[in-house]
Amino acid sequence: MFVQLTRRIWATTDKRLLWKFCWNFGVKSAIGMQKFKSRLKRGEFFPAFLYISVINSCNLRCQGCWVDVDGPREMIDLDLMNRVINDAKQHGSSFFGILGGEPFLHPQLLDILGAHPDCYFQVFTNGQMITEKVAAELRRLGNVTPLVSIEGKEAVSDERRGGKDVYRRTLRGLENCLEARLLTGVATSLCRTNIDELLTEDWLRELIRRGVHYAWYYAYRPIGPQMCSDLALTPEQQLRARRFVVEMRAKLPIAIVDAYYDHDGRALCPMATGISHHVSPRGEIEPCPVIQFAKENIRDGASIYSVMRNSEFLKDFRRVAAQATRGCVVLERADLIRDLVRKHGARDSTIRQTAMAELDQMQPRFSQWLPGHEVPEKHWMYRWAKRLFFHDFGAYGPAPLDMAAKVEALKKPLDQVSSSKDTSAVSVS
Numbered sequence: 001m002f003v004q005l006t007r008r009i010w011a012t013t014d015k016r017l018l019w020k021f022c023w024n025f026g027v028k029s030a031i032g033m034q035k036f037k038s039r040l041k042r043g044e045f046f047p048a049f050l051y052i053s054v055i056n057s058c059n060l061r062c063q064g065c066w067v068d069v070d071g072p073r074e075m076i077d078l079d080l081m082n083r084v085i086n087d088a089k090q091h092g093s094s095f096f097g098i099l100g101g102e103p104f105l106h107p108q109l110l111d112i113l114g115a116h117p118d119c120y121f122q123v124f125t126n127g128q129m130i131t132e133k134v135a136a137e138l139r140r141l142g143n144v145t146p147l148v149s150i151e152g153k154e155a156v157s158d159e160r161r162g163g164k165d166v167y168r169r170t171l172r173g174l175e176n177c178l179e180a181r182l183l184t185g186v187a188t189s190l191c192r193t194n195i196d197e198l199l200t201e202d203w204l205r206e207l208i209r210r211g212v213h214y215a216w217y218y219a220y221r222p223i224g225p226q227m228c229s230d231l232a233l234t235p236e237q238q239l240r241a242r243r244f245v246v247e248m249r250a251k252l253p254i255a256i257v258d259a260y261y262d263h264d265g266r267a268l269c270p271m272a273t274g275i276s277h278h279v280s281p282r283g284e285i286e287p288c289p290v291i292q293f294a295k296e297n298i299r300d301g302a303s304i305y306s307v308m309r310n311s312e313f314l315k316d317f318r319r320v321a322a323q324a325t326r327g328c329v330v331l332e333r334a335d336l337i338r339d340l341v342r343k344h345g346a347r348d349s350t351i352r353q354t355a356m357a358e359l360d361q362m363q364p365r366f367s368q369w370l371p372g373h374e375v376p377e378k379h380w381m382y383r384w385a386k387r388l389f390f391h392d393f394g395a396y397g398p399a400p401l402d403m404a405a406k407v408e409a410l411k412k413p414l415d416q417v418s419s420s421k422d423t424s425a426v427s428v429s
């Protein structure tokens with residue numbers, strides 16, 4: 001599988017772009033991870049990677065979106081992005097995830113990418129703004145991989161993304177990327193309406209046939225002003241997704257990314273481990289994209305390194321989340337988030353200013369942490385990579401606190417975990 005994947009990437013990607021990927025992402029990220037781990041040993045902190053939402057505007061209206069896409073346009077301009085990225089580079093961070101809204105609506109996006117040829121960027125996009133001209137410019141820059149979001153085939157895409165002809169228009173952008181010989185991925189937020197359609201070997205084989213190099217599956221999280229809780233995965237579906245990813249990694253010549261499990265299949269949260277935090281379109285420094293509360297802002301004047309290193313709010317968030325669960329603290333313990341926000345006097349970092357009320361409406365539910373149902377990596381490459389570069393970095397103790405009710409529930413067969421209609425929800429108090 002690994003040999004086939006390597007040959008396929010070599011045959012379909014611009015060689016200069018592969019060199020950029022191997023050096024800017026591979027070698028530099030490995031060095032950055034070592035610096036991150038060294039800082040942790042000294043009792044210091046700065047994340048290995050940063051995820052930055054550069055703009056809130058979007059051309060689609062997806063179900064359950066937590067971004068203020070209908071609010072006044074907010075964005076981080078070129079000068080401020082340069083300051084943040086340059087500061088992060090000084091401390092070993094050279095990989096950045098670029099989110100929105102839709103990043104390609106940012107009028108200076110290509111200038112931002114071009115200003116840092118020594119970095120590597122992964123741009124999360126619906127693909128519809130990637131014309132042949134844009135794809136050609138991305139190829140010229142050479143330091144970016146587009147990650148195109150596909151939420152279902154024709155009918156499901158229109159329903160999930162609030163548009164018309166969404167699937168075809170997204171595929172057109174995807175094809176422009178592949179024809180430009182870019183290293184290209186496809187992301188899917190798994191939910192109940194698309195899991196049977198896209199969590200399949202046939203779908204992955206279709207992506208391979210089209211020339212896609214990697215896929216990224218992650219679970220839909222009901223949060224925000226329109227939570228769409230009925231889309232949340234059940235515990236059985238969460239486990240099904242994990243097993244599928246592990247099996248397909250060892251079978252098909254396509255890389256499959258996940259950000260929520262270590263090499264032994266133990267759940268983890270990138271925010272709780274400290275490997276990444278998030279910057280919003282308003283410049284607010286948040287624990288992660290779905291936790292929309294902040295104490296600090298990149299516009300405050302201090303370097304992002306000093307702010308994150310000294311932030312008691314972020315430090316407390318990581319500690320409390322890691323003590324509570326190996327899964328997603330937002331889904332399982334929204335009450336803890338409310339307590340932390342009040343304790344630190346953090347502000348609602350949304351435009352709509354309803355984030356606290358939204359937390360009050362959340363029902364505790366299962367996330368990726370399913371104790372006793374861990375699925376270890378099968379393929380040696382993924383096991384090796386995760387052992388070195390992606391694990392919990394000592395964030396978790398022997399057993400998370402306050403989860404006895406969840407552990408007891410999971411002793412039952414997964415399809416008996418909850419008798420309620422919303423089988424992804426459970427009391428964990």
